Amino acid sequence: MEIEPFAVEMWMNAHENHCAFNLAETCVSSLTLDELLRLSGRNADALAELLPRKLTYGAIEGSDRLRDAIAALYETATRRDVVVAHGTAGANALVWQAMVGPGDRVVSLVPTYQQHVSIPESLGAEVVRFPLRAEDNWLPDMDALARAVTPETRMVALTNPNNPTGALIDRTGLERIAGIARTANAWVLVDEVYRGTAQDDDAIGPSVSDLYERGISTAGMSKAFALAGLRLGWVVAPEEVLAAVSRHRDYNTISVGLIDDHLAALALESADRVLDRSRRITRANLDRIDAWIAAEPRLDWVRPRAGTTALVAYDLDVPSERFCLDLLAEEGVLFTPGSAMGMEGHVRIGFANDPDALEAGLPRVSAFLARRGDIRPDTSSHARATAVTQP
Ligand SMILES: Cc1ncc(COP(=O)(O)O)c(C=O)c1O
Numbered sequence: 001m002e003i004e005p006f007a008v009e010m011w012m013n014a015h016e017n018h019c020a021f022n023l024a025e026t027c028v029s030s031l032t033l034d035e036l037l038r039l040s041g042r043n044a045d046a047l048a049e050l051l052p053r054k055l056t057y058g059a060i061e062g063s064d065r066l067r068d069a070i071a072a073l074y075e076t077a078t079r080r081d082v083v084v085a086h087g088t089a090g091a092n093a094l095v096w097q098a099m100v101g102p103g104d105r106v107v108s109l110v111p112t113y114q115q116h117v118s119i120p121e122s123l124g125a126e127v128v129r130f131p132l133r134a135e136d137n138w139l140p141d142m143d144a145l146a147r148a149v150t151p152e153t154r155m156v157a158l159t160n161p162n163n164p165t166g167a168l169i170d171r172t173g174l175e176r177i178a179g180i181a182r183t184a185n186a187w188v189l190v191d192e193v194y195r196g197t198a199q200d201d202d203a204i205g206p207s208v209s210d211l212y213e214r215g216i217s218t219a220g221m222s223k224a225f226a227l228a229g230l231r232l233g234w235v236v237a238p239e240e241v242l243a244a245v246s247r248h249r250d251y252n253t254i255s256v257g258l259i260d261d262h263l264a265a266l267a268l269e270s271a272d273r274v275l276d277r278s279r280r281i282t283r284a285n286l287d288r289i290d291a292w293i294a295a296e297p298r299l300d301w302v303r304p305r306a307g308t309t310a311l312v313a314y315d316l317d318v319p320s321e322r323f324c325l326d327l328l329a330e331e332g333v334l335f336t337p338g339s340a341m342g343m344e345g346h347v348r349i350g351f352a353n354d355p356d357a358l359e360a361g362l363p364r365v366s367a368f369l370a371r372r373g374d375i376r377p378d379t380s381s382h383a384r385a386t387a388v389t390q391p
Pocket of ligand 1: 026086087088089090113159163191193219220221222223228232233
């Protein structure tokens, strides 16, 4: 089976361990085991429970305890609506394999996580890329979406909160998407791995699986829950989907690791405290980036409303990969080039990592930009606004 190279993952694999200031990271600064035990209000007892366990397969669909804790993140789910997978990446791959085949029409809102375009394409689906635009605050134009979702559409796919833009579709917006999909009897897959990171709301936020009878939610422990090392994700979906997913899952997953299952349950039973920590980090970091961007005439953005990444437009006549390679070589700062997500002229900045890396890294980016010579006149609204107000 042919598949496109996964551009963002290739970029991260090549550079993330060779930079001084990682401002490309998308996970909330990861928890240590010690921090997890403290946050969850448990001490070494939680680890001691593991000691007598035989290291055989974990519970095949995920332990009851874990699936109960996952279901509690949703308004209507019970453990029977949950299947556990190897990360959100595993959950997404399973859903695509199980639900889409040759000739199926898929409408994928882009920019997005590349799985949601390249996997259905590799399976022979006809993938329509539905563009999200900065002038719409990176939110879907619902009238245009209604035209794109034809009666032949089998699946509509999106990430919410969005990676890379940090846009957040609220409950009303999700209900509108569900209404559009309903007219085509289409499934809606929402990758919700960044759910729970809203900038201005402490609630976890709506899930498509609570709003739409053909809604499929995928998510996992990596981003909002700051535990990527567990490699644990899940699918919450109607029975028909879970049955199809489970058929594929027997071939490529069997079970997740029982230690991962145990620690994920521990974290999710303290979801409020873990998410609270994540929001404190992402909110403070985003304010810091906001102030920095306001003072950088070459940069422009739509301030994210959630998630861990911002998509920033730059006013420089250089491809984004060159921009990022030069920035890394000259200043040791890692961004992700927009070209890796089909968004040339942009860079993606992660704002959930260690605040010290941000504090030290941003002045270096400023120095890099300052060496790039004069600003071209009239190329970005931000540059124009700055030009008008400067003496
Ligand atoms: C939208 C989205 N989905 C899925 C993943 C993969 O997540 P996981 O580590 O849970 O497999 C990522 C990672 O960057 C992501 O951004």
